[in-house]
Amino acid sequence: MGIKKTVSVLGLGRMGSALARALVEEGYEVTVWNRTPKTIENTRTAATPQEAFKSDVVVACLSTYDVQQPLLSNEIKVLVNLTSGTPEQARQTAEWARTNGVEYVDGVIMAVPQQIRTAQAKILFSGNENHHVLHAFGEPVHVGEDAGLAALYDLALLGIMWSAFTGYLQAVALVGTEGVTPEQITPMAAGWLADLGTMLPEMGHVTQTRQYETDVSALDINVSGLALLTEANRAQGLDVTLPKTLHDLYERAQRNGHGAHSIASVIEEIRK
Template sequence: MNVTVLGLGSMGTALAGAFLDAGHTATVWNRSAGKDEALVARGAERAATAADAVGASPLVVVCLSDDDAVHHLLGPLTDELRGRTLVNLTSGTPEQARESAAWAASHGIGYLDGAIMSTPPGIGSSAIMLLYSGSSEAFAEHREVLACLGDPVDLGDDAGVASLYDTALLGMMWATLAGWLQGVALTGADGVDARTFTPVALRWTAAVNTFMSTYAPQIDAGVYPGDDATLAVHLGALEHLLHASAARGLDARLPQLLKAPFEAAVAAGHGADSYARLIEGVRAPHPA
């Protein structure tokens, strides 16, 4: 199949390369010259203009720096895009994705918004996910081609959902890595190197995965039975983390941050509830 890739930063280059590796014809374009040379050497077609690139393929993938760059580039190309499918893999917000979908629909353009759950070296592996939301017809038509980038996950017709998941999952990543860094620093202060601690930490994350599966139905039901570990028990363990960090002269802001919602929930009389009870505090209105 002919596929066009607009934007050849490190991610766009990886996307175009994956299409080539899968045997597709890739037409590429980048605003600044020179970034397409390695891809052209591998067999990609160089387009002189963005309009030429769009006109070369029924499937157009765009991966630029931000939402403004996408609209600046594609706004004048509505005639060329009409009747084609646009897959926007540029990072953005759910609101921006919905606005783009509405713009595309008004011009007869099939639209999918996507989130790449990987860094460029992972592109092309079925082990990584690419999340898509938007036109179900466009997804069904192009799923096989998109699968060469990574496992394509369809999140439905609301174009904003892929970005919503992306934002939520990145939040999970940062929280997990922050906890890992605290653990590396804590154990490292007593002479354990990061490579020794990390395999045990990875094994522990498997147990954490089961906790999420246990707590998800409690959150959906709004019922929080503390039959595994209560908030009071968690609070006591957090005190140990805070003490151990402070005793070793480490930055204790993360343990302090984690401790605050437990203290508030216990003070409100929920000490016998499960960890899932803390969702009520997250959902409560907070000043910006």
């Protein structure tokens, strides 16, 4: 059995703490550093980031790149960057690493801290394929050579999450105005989301062929539906930002000639 590398974790917030514990459980010798002094069982606490840089690998999980960048140094040997950012920020950090002789892995965590070390935790990473420590956190998935790709996937997938969760919250608020409880609508909502998921492969395909003819549901009828949804929310005294925004986007696609087309044609407006 080979000797395990030593690993430091910079940032012991909700996620960084879970990562440090996972590395300990995986048998690594772990050093931790946090701005506000904090300890994690069975790890060594570094008084300064420089002390943490002595490890073979440094895993960074800070709130933002703005916070992270001033902490980085060319004393780091291998940087595994798990701080969320834009693709451009990831590429700039990869370039900083290249010019400073630091080996670099860019990753994003598609999980909450409680899911770390479970099969549900997907760790998308791009650029350097040298990903040994990522196995301690979940399932590593390499998404490409460009260092910005993991961040791109991350934001795209989170966009789906934020849209779907907000749609659910709007639904709970709407039925709640008539005394329907979340417990009553949630099983229907969860089943509905799962059914909608089965439609994505076909929708994705159509965004590429741009053959939007449909015998399922035309945009015209969906624009009418979104007007009804907006009106019903307004009548119940609720905020209509979400339904109105969707209505306006769909209506723009309708005005631009997609009334008889499928919902997939809305991508023509989004791509503008």
